Amino acid sequence: MNLKQLAKELNLSISTVSKALDDSHEISEKTKSKVLEAASKHNYTPNPYASGLRKKRSNTIGVIIPEVADNFFSLAINGIQSIAENKGYHLLIYLSHDKYENERRIVEDCANGRVDGVLISISAETISAEHLLRLQKENVPLVFFDRALDDFEAAKVLTNDFESGYLSAKHLIENGCKRPMFLSFSECLTMCENRANGFLAALDDFKISSNEIVPIMYCSRKEEESYKQIQDLCNSNDRPDGIVASVEKLAMQLYLVCQDSAVSIPNDLKVVAFSTVEIAPILNPSLTTITQSAFEMGRVAAENLFKGIESKNFNLNQQVVVIPSKLIKRQSTSRYK
Amino acid sequence: MNLKQLAKELNLSISTVSKALDDSHEISEKTKSKVLEAASKHNYTPNPYASGLRKKRSNTIGVIIPEVADNFFSLAINGIQSIAENKGYHLLIYLSHDKYENERRIVEDCANGRVDGVLISISAETISAEHLLRLQKENVPLVFFDRALDDFEAAKVLTNDFESGYLSAKHLIENGCKRPMFLSFSECLTMCENRANGFLAALDDFKISSNEIVPIMYCSRKEEESYKQIQDLCNSNDRPDGIVASVEKLAMQLYLVCQDSAVSIPNDLKVVAFSTVEIAPILNPSLTTITQSAFEMGRVAAENLFKGIESKNFNLNQQVVVIPSKLIKRQSTSRYK
DNA sequence: ATTATTTGCGAAACCGATTTCGTAATTTTA
DNA sequence: TAAAATTACGAAATCGGTTTCGCAAATAAT
Numbered sequence: 001m002n003l004k005q006l007a008k009e010l011n012l013s014i015s016t017v018s019k020a021l022d023d024s025h026e027i028s029e030k031t032k033s034k035v036l037e038a039a040s041k042h043n044y045t046p047n048p049y050a051s052g053l054r055k056k057r058s059n060t061i062g063v064i065i066p067e068v069a070d071n072f073f074s075l076a077i078n079g080i081q082s083i084a085e086n087k088g089y090h091l092l093i094y095l096s097h098d099k100y101e102n103e104r105r106i107v108e109d110c111a112n113g114r115v116d117g118v119l120i121s122i123s124a125e126t127i128s129a130e131h132l133l134r135l136q137k138e139n140v141p142l143v144f145f146d147r148a149l150d151d152f153e154a155a156k157v158l159t160n161d162f163e164s165g166y167l168s169a170k171h172l173i174e175n176g177c178k179r180p181m182f183l184s185f186s187e188c189l190t191m192c193e194n195r196a197n198g199f200l201a202a203l204d205d206f207k208i209s210s211n212e213i214v215p216i217m218y219c220s221r222k223e224e225e226s227y228k229q230i231q232d233l234c235n236s237n238d239r240p241d242g243i244v245a246s247v248e249k250l251a252m253q254l255y256l257v258c259q260d261s262a263v264s265i266p267n268d269l270k271v272v273a274f275s276t277v278e279i280a281p282i283l284n285p286s287l288t289t290i291t292q293s294a295f296e297m298g299r300v301a302a303e304n305l306f307k308g309i310e311s312k313n314f315n316l317n318q319q320v321v322v323i324p325s326k327l328i329k330r331q332s333t334s335r336y337k
Numbered sequence: 338m339n340l341k342q343l344a345k346e347l348n349l350s351i352s353t354v355s356k357a358l359d360d361s362h363e364i365s366e367k368t369k370s371k372v373l374e375a376a377s378k379h380n381y382t383p384n385p386y387a388s389g390l391r392k393k394r395s396n397t398i399g400v401i402i403p404e405v406a407d408n409f410f411s412l413a414i415n416g417i418q419s420i421a422e423n424k425g426y427h428l429l430i431y432l433s434h435d436k437y438e439n440e441r442r443i444v445e446d447c448a449n450g451r452v453d454g455v456l457i458s459i460s461a462e463t464i465s466a467e468h469l470l471r472l473q474k475e476n477v478p479l480v481f482f483d484r485a486l487d488d489f490e491a492a493k494v495l496t497n498d499f500e501s502g503y504l505s506a507k508h509l510i511e512n513g514c515k516r517p518m519f520l521s522f523s524e525c526l527t528m529c530e531n532r533a534n535g536f537l538a539a540l541d542d543f544k545i546s547s548n549e550i551v552p553i554m555y556c557s558r559k560e561e562e563s564y565k566q567i568q569d570l571c572n573s574n575d576r577p578d579g580i581v582a583s584v585e586k587l588a589m590q591l592y593l594v595c596q597d598s599a600v601s602i603p604n605d606l607k608v609v610a611f612s613t614v615e616i617a618p619i620l621n622p623s624l625t626t627i628t629q630s631a632f633e634m635g636r637v638a639a640e641n642l643f644k645g646i647e648s649k650n651f652n653l654n655q656q657v658v659v660i661p662s663k664l665i666k667r668q669s670t671s672r673y674k
Numbered sequence: 675a676t677t678a679t680t681t682g683c684g685a686a687a688c689c690g691a692t693t694t695c696g697t698a699a700t701t702t703t704a
Numbered sequence: 705t706a707a708a709a710t711t712a713c714g715a716a717a718t719c720g721g722t723t724t725c726g727c728a729a730a731t732a733a734t
Contacts, residue, residue: 002720013684018722028682043471045449049389050720053689058386060429068418069411077405081432090451092397093430095418112382113690114427134380255619277616282592284621339690350714355692365712387690390719450720 001042010038021046060090061305062115064106066098066123066147071248071276072294073121076145079298080119087306089116098221100125107131110140117141117305119298122149124186124221141308141316145301146292150190155308155319157301161191164290164325165198168244168272171288171327173206175335177242177270180208181215183230183254185247195246195274215240219250226250230257234269241269242333248275255283271332274325285331292325338379347375358383397427398642399452401443403435403460403484408585408613409631410458413482416635417456424643426453435558437462444468447477454478454642456635459486461523461558478645478653482638483629487527492645492656494638498528501627501662502535505581505609508625508664510543512672514579514607517545519553520567520591522584532583532611552577556587563587567594571606578606579670585612592620608669611662622668629662 007014012031020027020035027035038044052058063080065073077093084091092115096103103123110118111134118140120132129152135142143155165182172180182199186192196216203215217233219226230250233239234257245251251273258265265271265285273280273287276294280287300321308316344351349368357364357372364372375381389395400417402410414430421428429452433440440460447455448471455477457469466489472479480492502519509517519536523529533553540552554570556563567587570576571594582588588610595602602608602622610617610624613631617624637658645653 003722004720014721015685015723016683019683022722026682031682043445043448045445046722047390047449047720048451049386049395050689051722052386053384053390053691053720054722056689068405068414069408071406074406074411077430078432081405090446091430093414093428095415108380108382109427111380112384114385252616252619255616259619279589279592279614279616279620282589282596282621283616283619284623286621340692341690351691352693352715353713356713359692363712368712383692384690387719388692390721391690391692393719 001044002047006035006038006042006044010035056113058090058114058116059088060092060115061302061309062092062094062106062110062118064094064096064103064110064118064120066096066121068093068095071278072146072292075276075294076121076298076301079295079300080302081298082295083299083302083306089306096123098124100127104131107135111135111138113138115140117143117309119143119145119301119305121145121147122189124189124192127188141305143301143305143308143316143319145297147189147191153317155301155304155316157297157304157321157323158191159292159297159323159325161194162198162201164274164327165195165200165244166202167198167327168195168274168290169199169202170206171272171329171333172242172244172270173202173208175242175266175270175333177240178208179215179238179240180242180244181217181233181240182244183246183250184216184218185250186221187218192246195244199244223249223253227253227257230254231261234258234261234263239263239269243269243271245271245273245275248273248277251275251287255287259284265332266334270334272327280328280330283332285334288330288333289328290325291328293323297323338381339384343372343375343379343381347371393450395427395451395453396425397429397452398639398646399429399431399443399447399455401431401433401440401447401455401457403433403458405430405432408615409483409629412613412631413458413635413638416632416637417639418635419632420636420639420643426643433460435461437464441468444472448472448475450475452477454480454646456480456482456638456642458482458484459526461526461529464525478642480638480642480645480653480656482634484526484528490654492638492641492653494634494641494658494660495528496629496634496660496662498531499535499538501611501664502532502537502581503539504535504664505532505611505627506536506539507543508609508666508670509579509581509607510539510545512579512603512607512670514577515545516575516577517552517579517581518570518577519581520583520587521553521555522587523558524555529583532581536581560586560590564590564594567591568598571595571598571600576600576606580606580608582608582610582612585610585614588612588624592624596621602669603671607671609664617665617667620669622671625667625670626665627662628665630660634660 003014007017017035020032094106100123129149145157148156182196184192184196219229230253263269273289275289280289304319307314340351344354354372357369431443466486482494485493519533521529521533567590600606610626612626617626641656644651
């Protein structure tokens with residue numbers, strides 16, 4: 001069923017039917033109701049490709065994330081979806097799997113009118129904004145969330161990574177750690193570096209000397225490799241007595257290693273993790289977390305994106321929002337078990 | 338940049354350029370290479386809405402799931418995406434939040450040509466296939482995965498729910514449980530009922546009498562309510578000594594309740610959960626699971642959907658695949674702690 | 675009563691591709 | 705060498721809507 005058939009059945013012109021469905025003031029109420037009735041009888045809805053082509057609007061936004069099987073990102077998608085649903089927008093989800101080349105290809109795909117805007121959390125390999133320039137050239141609004149490019153002017157929704165890094169180190173030190181260490185997920189990600197720098201700043205402030213080595217371990221992004229790294233760390237002679245895991249995945253691996261290697265948390269090792277996992281309380285032992293407002297970050301990112309989509313004279317690129325994370329203390333950092 | 342501009346720049350007709358980009362045999366190699374060069378110089382890609390309209394193909398599939406913040410579904414999405422990426426397809430993700438009305442609206446949205454096919458895991462409220470008939474009428478291929486409608490002929494990718502339910506009860510009984518109970522997520526979902534029926538069959542086979550009451554608790558889908566239900570169950574006089582959680586979420590709540598109520602797993606209560614959660618080993622205590630092959634289920638569902646999309650004389654609706662789940666024994670069901 | 679405005683609708687252009695069909699030039703076949 | 709077939713391309717129709725513009729009839733203003 002399309003407009004032409006509907007028009008024929010109603011003995012009206014195509015344009016009249018189209019305008020009636022659009023509730024145009026040009027059409028009389030009587031005609032409108034006749035049209036609406038016929039349309040609903042036939043379950044008519046406009047073909048999205050025809051209408052998208054003519055209106056140059058897709059009612060679709062692209063969401064580019066590294067992974068979907070990750071608490072933070074799936075919660076963020078929920079936040080994004082809650083806004084998109086209200087606006088009658090559709091969500092195209094793309095996974096970069098933390099590879100720059102995938103991300104580049106995806107962005108390319110988003111630049112040809114398929115979507116009205118893009119929400120992105122960049123891959124751990126992304127260091128240049130070259131691929132994103134294309135979006136700007138095509139006037140596709142863009143909002144970063146969580147993982148952004150530092151030197152690229154664009155709308156962003158971030159969390160207070162530096163402060164949280166600082167706070168996590170402070171918390172470990174205050175609970176007796178003398179040799180805390182930071183497990184970084186990527187040296188490319190500003191997000192990760194900010195957390196690490198906050199961590200280092202706290203060590204400095206609290207006079208935890210780190211003359212010889214920088215207490216940061218850069219973990220591989222391959223699961224088996226990072227597991228091995230963490231295993232070696234936990235079994236080495238100078239095992240740290242406190243660890244901050246920069247992302248959830250590393251904390252989970254750390255727990256697994258400690259269980260296998262009979263390292264006792266928090267007695268031998270205290271752990272803080274950046275994580276949104278709702279089961280932190282029922283881990284063994286319960287996990288102290290820096291918890292981001294993932295849903296809220298997704299929600300705000302989507303809200304700002306829609307502002308950018310809907311009003312051309314809204315300076316989207318100036319919008320940088322910081323949504324603070326919270327330290328939630330649990331047993332993995334308690335002084336005594 | 339569009340075809341018209343490109344054609345003008347090359348002094349060729351629009352149709353020639355279009356055919357050259359399509360590598361048509363009608364066009365000479367010399368012309369093709371000129372066209373390709375100019376196209377790549379300008380980063381030209383065809384407008385998806387124009388091409389979708391004309392070709393009546395969207396290169397997009399719709400994925401309708403209850404939730405994304407759920408291990409099973411996010412892993413399934415990974416499986417789906419792995420296939421879609423190969424085929425150059427895009428993924429529209431829709432969340433029903435386990436509400437029938439949402440699902441109905443979403444399916445409606447998928448029936449007007451927006452997608453070339455649909456993968457669905459139905460909401461916990463869905464009992465009728467009325468909304469899905471629309472898809473069949475419009476010839477939109479459909480594949481269920483995990484949660485399907487029993488009395489509706491369509492392609493499905495399922496797991497062995499009955500056997501797994503049986504196995505979980507058997508496992509509890511063999512480890513000493515005398516009064517096991519099944520926590521059901523929904524009495525509408527065939528998936529859930531199959532698990533429950535398998536559970537009951539084992540009780541029967543092992544002569545666990547349940548004369549008075551059926552050992553199944555139907556939990557609310559509202560988190561606070563189900564928490565309260567589980568709390569009441571664990572604090573009641575006739576607390577069961579074994580529990581099978583039909584979905585992951587209920588197992589997590591059960592763990593929380595037990596921790597708050599000082600019920601010791603596995604001493605006071607043994608627990609098996611249908612769950613894909615990769616952190617089951619590091620829970621307190623580690624959780625015995627019936628683990629579905631979520632990625633694989635998504636992958637196979639997508640593969641079959643594409644067969645249905647690509648060849649019209651492939652009888653998609655006959656395709657019912659069962660991918661078995663595995664019982665992984667851990668401490669939550671061990672006989673002695 | 676005449677002119678101006680508003681109302682309600684239809685014809686046709688348009689969005690940007692794909693695809694059918696026609697045709698001149700070239701090559702092959704008889 | 706004439707007829708047939710092939711090659712390489714362009715004109716135009718088409719997909720299914722939206723939007724601009726024109727116009728007759730009805731209503732309002734002068």
